[in-house]
Amino acid sequence: MSDGARDTDATVTRDELHEVEDEFAREVAASEKREDARLLHQTDEADQEMGDRSMTEVVLTGGPWPDDDDTMIVNFGPQHPSTHGVLRVMVELDGERVLRVKPVIGYLHTGMEKTAEQLTYVQGGTNVTRMDYASPLSNELVYALAVERLLDLEVPERATWIRMLMAELNRMASHLLFQATNGLDLGALSMMLYGWREREMVLRFIEKVTGLRMNTNYIRPGGVAADLHDGWEDDALELCDLVETNLPDYEALLVENPIWLERMVGVGVLSTEEALSVNASGPILRSTGFGWDLRKAEPYLAYDEVDFDVVYAQNGDCFDRFRIRLYEIYESIKIVRQCVEKMPGGDYRADDLKVTPPPRARINESMEALIHHFKLFTEGFRVPAGETYVAIESPRGEIGCYIVSDGSGKPARLHIRGPSLNNLQAMEPMLKDTIIADAVAVISSVDPILGEVDR
């Protein structure tokens, strides 16, 4: 620092000294004033309080939230525990009243339709089965039916019945999962354990037949992967009896529970017109008094040869959607029992060497069979150019498969019309003008599987 600067510092210091003195004087005066004020306050307390009250006016009103631009947008998820995975919902609120709902999806998008274009028709089943992971066999079934339609391939009767048996068992497992998670979402925690218990029994049977609990790749173009095991009839009937005897517990736990009813009855009401206009299908459409089930309307497999009822309800609320899924389990049990009774004999896969691998015993003794097996599982089979759309009734509604073939061994385009994706659009009319506390009940009653929403 230079000398000049030091000089300047010195002068400033002298000036500051005066300033400090002045300030000290001012502070003393101020403190005397404060002391006066304190004394005044102590001596004249009542006057002071009266004065304060007249100055600040507290307004308490219980009226409605002021309108215009005072709405609030609340973000649910994508990690909210009640959203069954990664569903994100944006809710616009006016106080507690829901004005608008917008599901934001794509957090589980893994490009499965793009993947399908890289896989042969033989491998395709392993891909589609992972879309709706709560009912993998419906995905495999719709895919296999679409490929077979492009090939103009007839599958043997036994394969058709095995497929129907497995599809219905899967429907039971999926609806039991819904019972469990629906209870869980609404705070009926013990329900989760009951639903899981019965679902596990069904999955144990599925595992015994297919080798896996989920993502089974059991239903393949041309038939099924393996025949049913010895003694499957007894296993299936025992399973049906067990589930049937345990289902009344569900009603005792939930339907006779006034708290649970309070949260479900009359909540998230949907009319038939609204349901149709938002492309809803399955239990959501049926809960509005519209008895539409593809198993009856456009029978596929052998659904026209078994006796079952389409369950539908009239009110279109969360409780009806719950009830429909509960009673559909009874209908599935009915179909499974008829499958046991009427299961035809014969082969479990098509007698077409183009799509069917040779039996294991032949591979051991024949070079040609080994080559055939190798070619089928490395290159797959070719499908003539064409396009088709096949729709079946999955536990969530209409699942459709649109395949375009360009004559090669891999699909040029594979598109799955997901019922959950379309059913999510029903959240807007269901939640409109209800209160935010019902949002979880409504999301739960839609029963979306995000793997199939995002694909």
Place this chain on the structure above:
Amino acid sequence: MSVENPRPGVPGDDVAAALLERFDSAVFHDSHGQAVVYLDRDDWRDAATFLRDEQEFTQCVDVTAVDHLVDDTRLVVDGVEPERFEIVANFLSHERVRRIRTITQVPADAPTVASLTEVFPGVNFAEREVQDLFGVVFEGHPDPSRLLMPDDWVGHPLRKDDPPSHVPVTFKEDPGPR
């Protein structure tokens, strides 16, 4: 190379016949027993309105697209000028228990088509998905944002010329990303 059409131009289906009578450019195709009507792009929304108002079709269950950029063999129906993109709509009549599929051709240089959301509001998500993954713009769609991909994503993944992954993977001791 075109595949021979089993029954060219003969609708065995009364809904398809009605569509053919109404729209001059419409072409019928029997696809494995399913009625398919190829439409001109200008008739896309009118045909949907016709199906809803005069043929009791209650839902357009699905809208999707196909990119035919690299097909080995393509199904070409007589009377239809093939373009790169095809937009496919599946209609369902609950009253008549009937389905019909309409397909229109969309060229690569002007990938736009009229939105069906005014006629069937339920196709909202399906059209957003197609716009997201194929880059085909639906004119008149109320919410034309991306559905599955992130908002800042560049490209349309289901186009055949879009590489399967944009994200380069770098391994240890690699000279560069591959």
